[in-house]
Amino acid sequence: MNSFNNKRVLVLGASSWLGYLLVEKLGSTSASVAGTVFKSNVIFPESIEIFRTENSKDNYDKIIKSFKPTVIVNFLRGEDKEGFELHQKIITLSKDFNIHYIYASSVLALDGYKNKKLTESLEAKSVSPYGIFKANCERELYKSSILWTVLRFSSVQGWVSHKPTRNQVFLEKLANNLIVNVDRGVKQNRILATLLIEGLLDLIKDKVTGIIHFGAKDASEEYVFLQKQAQLFGFNKDLVQLVDMDRNVNLVAIPEKMYQLYNGKYKVSEDKTLQGLLEIEALKAFKIRK
Numbered sequence: 662m663n664s665f666n667n668k669r670v671l672v673l674g675a676s677s678w679l680g681y682l683l684v685e686k687l688g689s690t691s692a693s694v695a696g697t698v699f700k701s702n703v704i705f706p707e708s709i710e711i712f713r714t715e716n717s718k719d720n721y722d723k724i725i726k727s728f729k730p731t732v733i734v735n736f737l738r739g740e741d742k743e744g745f746e747l748h749q750k751i752i753t754l755s756k757d758f759n760i761h762y763i764y765a766s767s768v769l770a771l772d773g774y775k776n777k778k779l780t781e782s783l784e785a786k787s788v789s790p791y792g793i794f795k796a797n798c799e800r801e802l803y804k805s806s807i808l809w810t811v812l813r814f815s816s817v818q819g820w821v822s823h824k825p826t827r828n829q830v831f832l833e834k835l836a837n838n839l840i841v842n843v844d845r846g847v848k849q850n851r852i853l854a855t856l857l858i859e860g861l862l863d864l865i866k867d868k869v870t871g872i873i874h875f876g877a878k879d880a881s882e883e884y885v886f887l888q889k890q891a892q893l894f895g896f897n898k899d900l901v902q903l904v905d906m907d908r909n910v911n912l913v914a915i916p917e918k919m920y921q922l923y924n925g926k927y928k929v930s931e932d933k934t935l936q937g938l939l940e941i942e943a944l945k946a947f948k949i950r951k
């Protein structure tokens with residue numbers, strides 16, 4: 662049986678929403694865990710070794726040579742020249758030290774496809790600046806000879822202790838009776854961040870490579886999802902208002918591999934995602950009791 666024994670996992674961007682959840686979860690396995698931090702001053706569980714990078718590529722070099730990871734997970738933002746060169750450097754180091762490199766891309770890496778189902782067999786093709794960055798990073802992996810995994814997903818949902826998430830910000834606005842304006846035409850299949858991290862643990866443990874999608878089995882437009890979320894927490898759905906702009910962007914990832922590999926464990930509905938939000942202690946505080 663596969664396990665975390667002998668796994669040494671380095672999380673780039675341990676201070677990110679997803680990175681923090683990942684190092685916390687990995688901390689309760691037999692893996693050795695380390696993370697990098699760019700600017701933030703987050704406090705981590707003691708068992709996690711934290712490296713401050715000051716964003717110098719040389720520092721990543723030293724960190725990898727000192728920690729000797731068997732797996733690197735890249736949760737960094739920074740969609741610029743430095744971010745791209747760092748990605749290339751991680752690929753080179755992964756080749757030199759036989760590291761499994763897991764890269765967080767996005768469904769936006771596929772926003773260049775029109776009227777096409779977004780399957781895992783599609784190579785990245787994007788038209789938006791963020792998506793183009795992710796697509797370029799994906800292409801560096803396709804042509805490399807290392808063990809790589811690309812994760813594509815749309816906007817995750819939930820809460821984390823060290824920074825406000827999109828759900829917390831949204832509910833705070835509603836609680837202050839503020840109108841939330843939403844563009845038309847943005848369709849996604851959203852899952853909880855915690856479910857994605859659970860899935861990522863499985864992928865790390867089982868050394869799954871290739872392109873992996875995460876997402877709910879059904880999808881909805883952004884304004885519909887937000888109106889449902891508002892109602893679920895007892896707010897008037899009319900606080901979520903459509904603006905005229907129609908973005909016409911399909912971000913519905915079809916996650917066939919996760920569904921098959923793990924016998925439906927990750928095949929959830931968006932309603933389950935919404936219910937999951939209500940079960941988060943910190944978000945429960947926003948629920949209006951009638």
Ligand SMILES: NC(=O)c1ccc[n+]([C@@H]2O[C@H](COP(=O)([O-])OP(=O)(O)OC[C@H]3O[C@@H](n4cnc5c(N)ncnc54)[C@H](OP(=O)(O)O)[C@@H]3O)[C@@H](O)[C@H]2O)c1
Binds near residue numbers: 675677678739765814
């Ligand atoms: N959240 C989503 O819904 C979603 C959806 C699709 C894809 N993704 C991808 O998943 C990954 C994690 O997302 P997230 O929402 O968890 O991220 P996040 O909370 O926004 O955190 C971003 C991380 O990147 C670091 N960072 C920011 N600018 C940087 C720069 N110029 N150079 C180096 N590091 C920089 C930050 O470090 P400090 O905090 O130390 O400054 C932080 O650790 C990202 O790659 C994101 O593109 C996320």
